[in-house]
Amino acid sequence: MKKTLTLAFGLVISLLALSQAALAIPAFARKYGYNCNMCHVAFPKLNDWGQRFRDNGYQTPGQAGLERTVFEAGIPLAFRTNAGYSVYHGEEGTTSGFHLYNLDLLAAGVLHKNISFLFVYTPRVDEPAADFTGPGDGDNPAQLAAIESANIVFSNIVRDKLNLRVGRFEPGFQLLSSKRNYYILQPFESYGFVGSRNGFDFSANHIGVEATGRFKPGLKYALGFINGSGANPDNNRFGDLYFALSKTFGRGEGQSAGQRFGVFGYFGWQPADPGAPIVSPLGDAAGQSNKNFYRLGGDVSLNWKTLNLQAMAFRGVDDAAFNDIDPAEDYEFWGGVVQLDWAAMANNRLVGSVMYNWVRPPSAGSMGKIDAYSALARYYLGSWSAVNVALHAEYTHRLVGSVLPFKEDLFTLLLDFDF
Amino acid sequence: MRYKSYLLILCACLLVAGSIAMSASPDQETPPITQVNVQVLGPQRLGPLPPVIAPPGNPQSSAKIHLGKELYFDTRLSADGTISCATCHNPALGWSDAGPTSAGIRGQLGGRRSPPVSNAAYAPLQFWDGRSPSLEDQAKGPIQNPIEMGNTHQAMIQTIDAISGYIEEFREVFGEGPITVDQVADAIAAFERTVVTTDSKFDRYARGDHQALTPLERRGLEVFNGKGHCTSCHWGPYFSDGRFHNLGVPAKDPKNPDRGRYDVTKDPRDMGAFKTPTVRDAARRPPYLHDGSEKTLESLIDFYDRGGGKDPNLDPLMVPLGLTKNEKSALVAFIKALDSLNPEVADVKPIAPGDYHK
Numbered sequence: 001m002k003k004t005l006t007l008a009f010g011l012v013i014s015l016l017a018l019s020q021a022a023l024a025i026p027a028f029a030r031k032y033g034y035n036c037n038m039c040h041v042a043f044p045k046l047n048d049w050g051q052r053f054r055d056n057g058y059q060t061p062g063q064a065g066l067e068r069t070v071f072e073a074g075i076p077l078a079f080r081t082n083a084g085y086s087v088y089h090g091e092e093g094t095t096s097g098f099h100l101y102n103l104d105l106l107a108a109g110v111l112h113k114n115i116s117f118l119f120v121y122t123p124r125v126d127e128p129a130a131d132f133t134g135p136g137d138g139d140n141p142a143q144l145a146a147i148e149s150a151n152i153v154f155s156n157i158v159r160d161k162l163n164l165r166v167g168r169f170e171p172g173f174q175l176l177s178s179k180r181n182y183y184i185l186q187p188f189e190s191y192g193f194v195g196s197r198n199g200f201d202f203s204a205n206h207i208g209v210e211a212t213g214r215f216k217p218g219l220k221y222a223l224g225f226i227n228g229s230g231a232n233p234d235n236n237r238f239g240d241l242y243f244a245l246s247k248t249f250g251r252g253e254g255q256s257a258g259q260r261f262g263v264f265g266y267f268g269w270q271p272a273d274p275g276a277p278i279v280s281p282l283g284d285a286a287g288q289s290n291k292n293f294y295r296l297g298g299d300v301s302l303n304w305k306t307l308n309l310q311a312m313a314f315r316g317v318d319d320a321a322f323n324d325i326d327p328a329e330d331y332e333f334w335g336g337v338v339q340l341d342w343a344a345m346a347n348n349r350l351v352g353s354v355m356y357n358w359v360r361p362p363s364a365g366s367m368g369k370i371d372a373y374s375a376l377a378r379y380y381l382g383s384w385s386a387v388n389v390a391l392h393a394e395y396t397h398r399l400v401g402s403v404l405p406f407k408e409d410l411f412t413l414l415l416d417f418d419f
Numbered sequence: 420m421r422y423k424s425y426l427l428i429l430c431a432c433l434l435v436a437g438s439i440a441m442s443a444s445p446d447q448e449t450p451p452i453t454q455v456n457v458q459v460l461g462p463q464r465l466g467p468l469p470p471v472i473a474p475p476g477n478p479q480s481s482a483k484i485h486l487g488k489e490l491y492f493d494t495r496l497s498a499d500g501t502i503s504c505a506t507c508h509n510p511a512l513g514w515s516d517a518g519p520t521s522a523g524i525r526g527q528l529g530g531r532r533s534p535p536v537s538n539a540a541y542a543p544l545q546f547w548d549g550r551s552p553s554l555e556d557q558a559k560g561p562i563q564n565p566i567e568m569g570n571t572h573q574a575m576i577q578t579i580d581a582i583s584g585y586i587e588e589f590r591e592v593f594g595e596g597p598i599t600v601d602q603v604a605d606a607i608a609a610f611e612r613t614v615v616t617t618d619s620k621f622d623r624y625a626r627g628d629h630q631a632l633t634p635l636e637r638r639g640l641e642v643f644n645g646k647g648h649c650t651s652c653h654w655g656p657y658f659s660d661g662r663f664h665n666l667g668v669p670a671k672d673p674k675n676p677d678r679g680r681y682d683v684t685k686d687p688r689d690m691g692a693f694k695t696p697t698v699r700d701a702a703r704r705p706p707y708l709h710d711g712s713e714k715t716l717e718s719l720i721d722f723y724d725r726g727g728g729k730d731p732n733l734d735p736l737m738v739p740l741g742l743t744k745n746e747k748s749a750l751v752a753f754i755k756a757l758d759s760l761n762p763e764v765a766d767v768k769p770i771a772p773g774d775y776h777k
Contacts, residue, residue: 033464048738061736066461067460072460251737252739257738305741346641347642347646
């Protein structure tokens with residue numbers, strides 16, 4: 001019994017670890033006097049206006065230099081957290097309990113015309129308890145404090161066509177943002193999937209430099225050069241490269257209007273041998289037996305009235321040196337997500353969503369096959385100046401493995417709020 | 420070695436980006452503190468209007484306001500004695516006119532809608548294209564516009580100078596000396612600074628009377644400040660950013676489109692851009708947009724809901740809104756809740772011809 005509970009608890013914690021701290025920045029709402037839904041379909045999901053605001057370096061689209069900087073607008077601080085009750089059901093039993101799931105401390109604003117910043121700190125929350133020594137303890141990122149984002153943006157170096165983001169940031173190859181999704185506990189499975197010994201995490205924020213821009217009509221790009229090892233110093237002597245290219249047909253950015261189609265690719269290197277003969281005083285390692293891997297995929301975001309259908313799929317290929325299952329072959333897998341969101345009621349006070357995630361590792365490694373079916377509803381409380389408290393219900397049915405898959409269900413009721 | 424190269428490239432990128440970004444804004448030198456106003460500082464929260472501040476060179480006085488009111492309603496300022504300021508900026512029509520564009524002397528039609536005089540005191544720039552920096556400067560324009568009042572400043576002064584009542588009043592307000600066009604403009608501007616709507620259902624709600632707005636109007640306020648994106652331009656107590664935007668309004672004459680703000684700045688980014696009008700009292704003065712092309716509030720909201728019109732210089736603030744029928748109804752209700760309840764403004768009556776100075 002104890003073993004079952006421990007396993008179940010461990011799985012819940014694993015889901016929490018996979019879940020992404022999401023962004024919504026009330027500091028901006030305070031600065032401008034806008035309701036959250038100026039930038040968000042409903043927080044944290046950006047609408048087209050909010051996407052343009054973000055793309056323009058957190059400046060009003062088309063009006064760089066015509067607004068207050070952080071020195072004039074006051075301290076640009078914001079908080080987001082969520083707490084609630086979860087019920088987990090696995091094949092061997094059921095557990096339940098209250099949790100504090102996330103806490104984000106955010107600061108963002110304009111420093112000077114076309115120079116802005118974003119800072120997100122996620123302190124350790126008591127999840128699990130400090131003395132927890134169960135499965136995965138010590139390896140679980142949910143236990144750890146982290147600077148999720150710390151970057152500065154140089155906007156409009158060439159008007160609309162070239163912006164640079166430097167620091168730690170959410171990379172632009174994630175055309176569907178896991179940080180600004182409605183789902184709190186259910187991540188994009190394929191983003192966080194690590195099937196081989198290649199420890200690269202597609203969902204992580206990364207350190208480096210990224211160029212972005214847009215060309216009329218509706219064509220956007222992102223090019224990045226990063227460590228490729230999440231928050232950590234580079235673990236090999238190569239930087240990683242990525243690109244994203246998207247085209248939106250019709251008006252909008254594909255977030256809440258327009259029809260967007262995109263492709264993205266990531267090309268990186270990881271050491272296949274954990275030994276590190278050369279380590280700099282800053283922690284950068286030369287790595288050993290560095291081998292390459294890539295991710296290549298596409299996404300689509302279609303809008304009709306207040307419905308938004310998003311889909312993303314990509315192929316991951318890791319060098320055979322990372323493949324413990326069949327060392328003679330590259331490790332290849334497919335993964336993706338389809339998500340349908342519906343915004344209802346005046347000012348999108350109610351949103352509903354269904355989502356399907358899948359990961360298809362190679363047949364030899366089909367134990368890692370994942371299918372996850374999720375649904376949620378969020379109802380927002382607030383006033384004309386802010387709708388910043390969400391009553392959130394989320395359910396996921398998850399299947400892992402292909403033969404007699406392990407089944408699990410997670411239902412959560414929580415309050416998600418920021419201010 | 421390769422690592423070193425990457426590091427150098429990254430440092431170079433940072434330096435280049437920083438220097439380009441800084442050097443890209445030579446026009447952004449810190450302005451003198453007196454030039455910093457609410458419009459420069461950017462979006463402000465919706466709320467009641469603050470008191471009007473008169474410029475130091477044209478302080479308010481009862482006599483000057485009275486004189487300005489007389490001039491405002493006096494058709495003798497026009498070349499043929501048929502057009503006054505109030506002809507196109509009629510208190511009974513929301514301090515605008517029936518439109519879609521305004522008819523001036525000899526029935527000549529202008530290309531643009533008559534902007535409202537009410538609350539114009541809060542606008543940092545006057546006219547749809549912002550070519551005038553003050554009410555005083557604005558007041559001089561229509562008098563000598565050939566399709567508005569069709570007069571000359573000199574002829575207008577000669578007319579006023581021949582009316583003994585005006586001579587006495589100008590002497591009382593401005594002291595001894597000849598009547599000047601600047602004095603006429605100062606007096607009209609002083610009157611216009613009293614045409615301020617400080618009281619509406621929204622203002623009462625914003626001051627704490629939570630029953631002042633109906634539930635539908637409150638929903639409309641929320642949409643106005645959120646999903647409707649109205650406050651991205653219509654922000655602050657004045658419900659306008661005082662800036663210029665291209666909404667993609669179809670040109671009535673595609674071969675000779677109205678270039679708007681571009682004609683003032685010659686900046687290509689201003690092509691087809693027009694000043695954001697205040698939403699206060701908007702329900703009282705259809706039709707809408709700079710050319711009066713949208714006849715009702717409902718059709719205006721449909722226009723915005725589509726993301727505006729088509730134009731290569733369309734403002735990036737314009738995005739399709741995805742508003743539902745209920746949200747549109749709520750928006751209309753809220754905009755009507757911005758109608759002035761100020762009797763001293765709404766009930767301003769023209770001065771009867773018999774009461775004018777002869």
